[in-house]
Amino acid sequence: MTRLALSALLAILALFGAAPQAFAHTELVSSDPADGASPPQRPTRLTLTFTQPVPAESATVTVTGPDGVAWPLGEVVADGATLTIPMGESGSPAGRYTVSWMVEALDGDFTDGTFAFTLTSPPQAPAVTPPPTAPAVTPPxxxxxxxxxxxxxxxxxxxxxxxxxxxxxxxxxxxADDEGSGPPLWVWIVLVAVLSVVGIAVAVALSRRAGGETEKPAE
Structure with a gap:
């Protein structure tokens, strides 16, 4: 009888000892960036590690900047008790960023929480490509x-x-127009020479004729 009572007592104690683990809710163990951290540069992903495995399809995670704008996040990926969320490029200024999360525990209940990290460097401005310079135009x-x-x-x-x-x-x-309006100069020179020759010939002929007429009365 004493042994039976002792066995029952041990069983009850073991049951009560295992009950807190069976009904314990999922809690956040660590994160990257960590709570209160000041990363030297903007993170590209967010990692949350819990005490129990959590499904990715029921997890909700948001990151809100100091200006109230939500940081764009990618799809949540679960690996056992760890959730990994890609973080896109954000134009929010430097300051305190709040992370809010909600996950589903193994017992079906949802648990949530928040933590924060601080960015000390503002977002990098996008590189501006100068417009192409027009080639110099050389005048003709x-x-x-x-x-x-x-x-x-x-x-x-x-x-x-x-x-x-x-x-x-x-x-x-x-x-050119003046020269083309009459005969060239050499034509006039030739014409004057011809006329001179004709004049001399006529004068010689007349002189001979006059001499012939003078000799006839003497006979």
Missing amino acids: AVTTPAGTPTSAASTGSAATVTAVATGTTTPAATV
């Missing part, structure tokens, strides 16, 4: 009256060069 070359190619920039303007070229070529065109 203009031929001067002397025949030397000259750009419009070196002579002042294309209009000035055109005006100078026009002023120097106009007299040449006028001379």
Whole structure:
């Protein structure tokens, strides 16, 4: 009888000893970034480790910045009691960030909590690519009256060069027109020579004729 009572007492004590473990809720053990930490640079992922395995599909995690804007997070991935959440790029300023989490325990109940970490460096500004520089435009070359190619920039303007070229070529065109209006000079010279020869021949003939008429009365 005494042994039976002792066995029952030990069984009751073992039952009460195991009950707290069976009905204990899931608790957060550690995190990265840790509670109260000041990471030197912006984290790219958030890690939460609990006392018991937690399903990823029922977990809810949010990160809120000092400006009240939520940090963009990726899909929650569970590996036993550890949850890993990718953290996207955020434009929130430096300051205190609050992490709120809620997970489902093994007994089906939900448990939640919060912690915070501080960023001391502001977000890096995106690199700005300077616009492409337009290539320099070289003004077209203009031929001067002397025949030397000259750009419009070196002579002042294309209009000035055109005006100078026009002023120097106009007299040449006028001379050409004057020469083309009558016979060339050599024609006049030949004509005068021919007329001189004809005049001399006529004078000789007349002189001989006059001499012949003078000799006839003497016979």
